[in-house]
Amino acid sequence: MVSRMAEKTAKWPQNVPGKYYVDESCIASDFCIAAAPNNFKMDDSGHAYVFKQPENEEEERQCREALAGCPVCAIGDNGIGND
Ligand code: SF4
Numbered sequence: 001m002v003s004r005m006a007e008k009t010a011k012w013p014q015n016v017p018g019k020y021y022v023d024e025s026c027i028a029s030d031f032c033i034a035a036a037p038n039n040f041k042m043d044d045s046g047h048a049y050v051f052k053q054p055e056n057e058e059e060e061r062q063c064r065e066a067l068a069g070c071p072v073c074a075i076g077d078n079g080i081g082n083d
Pocket of ligand 1: 022025026027028029030031032033047048066069070071072073074075
């Protein structure tokens, strides 16, 4: 069970436009950067953000893995992947 969902209205401004984003609840665990290094980066101020939306199936799979494994559910996908 997911205890919370990422908040579109609390996205970090560094996220590129598109489906995936990181919101303000990120605790900088680094999980998403390990899971999807082509798409997530750590900002100097201590939180992750999406610097590139997935452009192929492998990146999409990695982004889904990042979203599923984020310990605080800070990654959103605009509801597209919630099945
Ligand atoms: S997995 Fe979640 S908490 Fe960890 S850095 Fe990424 S967005 Fe932040």
